[in-house]
Structures are given as structure tokens and as C-alpha cells.
Amino acid sequence: MDGLEPGHQGAQAGRRPLSAVVFGRIRDIDASAPATWQDGRAFLTFDIDWAHDEVLADTIAIVERAGVSATWFVTHDTPLLERLRENPAFELGIHPNFNFLLNGDARNGASAEAVVDGLLRIVPDAVSVRSHSTMVSTPLLALFARKGLRFDCNLFVPHTAGIALRPWANWTGVTMVPYCWEDDVAFLSGDTADTASVARAGGLRVFDFHPIHVFLNTDAAERYDLARASLGDPGALRAHRLADTTVGTHAALTRLLEAATA
Ligand SMILES: [Zn+2]
Numbered sequence: 001m002d003g004l005e006p007g008h009q010g011a012q013a014g015r016r017p018l019s020a021v022v023f024g025r026i027r028d029i030d031a032s033a034p035a036t037w038q039d040g041r042a043f044l045t046f047d048i049d050w051a052h053d054e055v056l057a058d059t060i061a062i063v064e065r066a067g068v069s070a071t072w073f074v075t076h077d078t079p080l081l082e083r084l085r086e087n088p089a090f091e092l093g094i095h096p097n098f099n100f101l102l103n104g105d106a107r108n109g110a111s112a113e114a115v116v117d118g119l120l121r122i123v124p125d126a127v128s129v130r131s132h133s134t135m136v137s138t139p140l141l142a143l144f145a146r147k148g149l150r151f152d153c154n155l156f157v158p159h160t161a162g163i164a165l166r167p168w169a170n171w172t173g174v175t176m177v178p179y180c181w182e183d184d185v186a187f188l189s190g191d192t193a194d195t196a197s198v199a200r201a202g203g204l205r206v207f208d209f210h211p212i213h214v215f216l217n218t219d220a221a222e223r224y225d226l227a228r229a230s231l232g233d234p235g236a237l238r239a240h241r242l243a244d245t246t247v248g249t250h251a252a253l254t255r256l257l258e259a260a261t262a
Contacts, residue, residue, distance in 0.1 A: 021199045021259040023068035025091040026128040026151050026206070031167040031175050038166075042199040043206040044070040044256070045153060045179065047095050047130060051211040054234035056080050059211040059253075063090075066257040073130045073153075077122045093128030094119040094149070098135045112140060116147055128177075130154055130208070138172070145173040153177045153206065160191060164203040179206035183213045183249040187220055195252045196259035209253055216241055217248035 021042045029043075030036045037043075044063070048056060057080060063070050064087065072084055073095035084090050096115045100108045109115035120126060128151040129144055136154035144152060152170070155178040157163055167177045181198055185191065199205050212231070218224050219242050230236035242248045 018200065018259075018262060020261055021196075023070065023260060025069045025089075026071040026093065026153060026177055027091050029151065029167050029175065029177060031169055034166075037204050038202065040200075041205070042256075042259070043177075043179075043204075044068060045073060045093075045130065045206060045208050046070060047073045047132070047208060047210050048075045049095070049132070049210050049212065050075050051215075052232055052234055052237075053078055053080055055215045055237065056211045059209070059214045060084065062214065062253065062257070066260060068257065068260050071128055071153075073128070074119065074123050074126075075132070081122070091128060092123045092126060093130065093151075093153075094123055094126045095130055095132055097132040098140070099133055112143055113147075116143060116149075120147060127151060128153060141170060141172040141174050149174065151175050151177050153179055153208075155179070156182060156185070156208075158185065158189075158191070159193065159198050159201065159205075160189075165206075166204050177206060178204065179208050180204075181206075182208040183210055183218070183252060184221075184224075186252065187213075187218055187249065192247070195256035199256055199259045207256060209249065213249035214253055215250075217245070217250035218242070219244075219248040 019040055022040055023044050024041050026043055028036060069089040071091040071093055073093045075095045084092055096119055097108055098112055098115055109118055127149060129149045130153040134154045152174045157165055157178045157180060159180040165178050165180055167175050170176050216223055216227055227237055227240040245251055
């Protein structure tokens with residue numbers, strides 16, 4: 001990175017202005033065709049995580065206003081899925097929660113297949129998946145492949161590791177699409193890197209946001225912990241919002257979306 005920002009200052013200094021980042025959908029990635037995942041491309045993904053409709057609608061409106069593509073990992077049925085489906089720039093994937101199975105709790109399905117099938121009934125044409133808590137294993141990848149899920153987004157390799165990322169074909173038939181930035185990891189680890197710069201850093205750049213953290217503009221675990229008792233009450237949640245627009249998850253998303261235009 002040459003540290004240029006914003007673009008017009010670079011132009012005034014006689015240097016090349018920054019080019020706009022093009023946001024794509026995970027399902028359009030072809031591991032063997034680099035033009036589909038690098039060269040100024042980035043990917044915006046959202047783990048919906050059972051967000052209240054008002055919280056989810058808040059994030060949808062932000063992405064719609066920016067007019068960019070995004071992949072939404074769905075956890076539950078909501079009338080808002082129709083709004084997401086109507087937008088050809090959006091992709092709906094699934095966000096299965098296998099965590100209960102580890103404790104012998106069948107409330108979310110008695111097997112991994114039942115958990116996946118439950119979500120595929122809601123999003124029948126899904127081809128992309130990220131598990132809640134990024135749970136993945138060889139049998140789960142084989143299950144995903146059997147169910148027509150062609151893209152796994154469970155591997156998190158933070159941009160701070162300095163590893164150039166790319167997608168690859170796993171032997172199970174699923175394309176592995178690692179991601180490099182996640183909102184809660186950023187605020188938990190004190191990573192305040194400029195998301196627009198991360199998007200331009202080269203290689204495969206996939207970002208993971210949660211609507212609740214966009215809504216709260218979460219900047220620290222304490223803010224989310226205090227809000228947890230009010231997750232079903234958007235009015236009460238609003239009182240927990242961080243008003244400072246220069247830091248936090250909402251700010252990180254806003255800054256990233258600015259990369260689409262400059
Ligand atoms: Zn999740």
C-alpha cells in the first residue's frame with residue numbers, strides 16, 4: 001500500500017488516484033479464474049445470526065444505498081429474505097448452527113444433515129455456506145458438497161497475518177473461500193486497520209460483518225454484552241449504540257463501502 005487516501009489528494013499530488021473496489025458475490029468466484037476474485041475485487045458477507053428484522057433491515061438499507069453486491073448467510077426465515085432475493089446483486093447463502101449437536105442437544109436438528117436441510121428449505125438455491133462459529137470438518141465439507149453447497153467460507157485468516165489469500169478447490173468438491181476480516185475479531189483484538197485499505201491490499205479479500213454489530217456500531221465487547229439482554233427490542237438496542245461515527249463496526253462498513261466509489 002502507498003498510504004494514499006482519499007484518492008483526490010493523491011491526484012493533486014500528481015500520483016495515481018485510487019481505483020474503485022468492485023464488490024462481488026461469493027457464488028461468482030472461479031478459483032481458476034483470478035479475474036473473478038482479485039484485481040480490485042472484494043467480497044462483502046454478512047452472518048445474519050438471528051438478528052431482529054429491524055436490525056437486519058438497517059444493514060440491508062446501508063448496502064442497498066451503496067449499490068454493491070453482497071452475500072448474506074441466512075440463519076432463519078424472515079419476510080426480509082424476499083427483499084434480499086429481489087436484488088440481483090445479492091446472494092443468499094446459509095449459516096448453519098451445529099453448536100448444539102456438540103452438547104447432544106437436538107433442538108436445532110438431530111444431525112448435521114438435519115441442520116443443513118432445515119436451512120436449505122428456507123434458501124433452496126444456496127451454494128455458499130459459513131457455519132455459525134465457523135464450524136467445519138471433512139465430513140461437513142462432504143455433506144456440503146452432497147447438498148449442492150459449492151463454496152465454503154469457514155476459514156478465517158486475518159489480514160494481519162500478512163498471508164496472500166486465494167480460493168482453492170478442496171478434494172471434496174467444495175471451493176474454499178477464506179476470509180480476512182471480521183467485525184468482532186477486529187474489536188476484540190484491537191485491529192483498527194482501515195477496511196478500505198484492507199480491501200485494496202491484493203489477493204482474495206472477503207469481509208465478514210454481523211448486522212447487530214453494524215446496528216450497535218460495536219467498538220468493544222462490553223457494548224455488545226450490555227446490549228445482549230435487548231436483542232429482541234430494537235428500541236432498547238438503540239440506546240446502546242455508539243454515537244461516535246469515526247470508530248466501531250458501522251464506521252468500518254461505511255469506510256469499506258467508500259472504497260466502491262473512490
Ligand atoms: Zn454466526
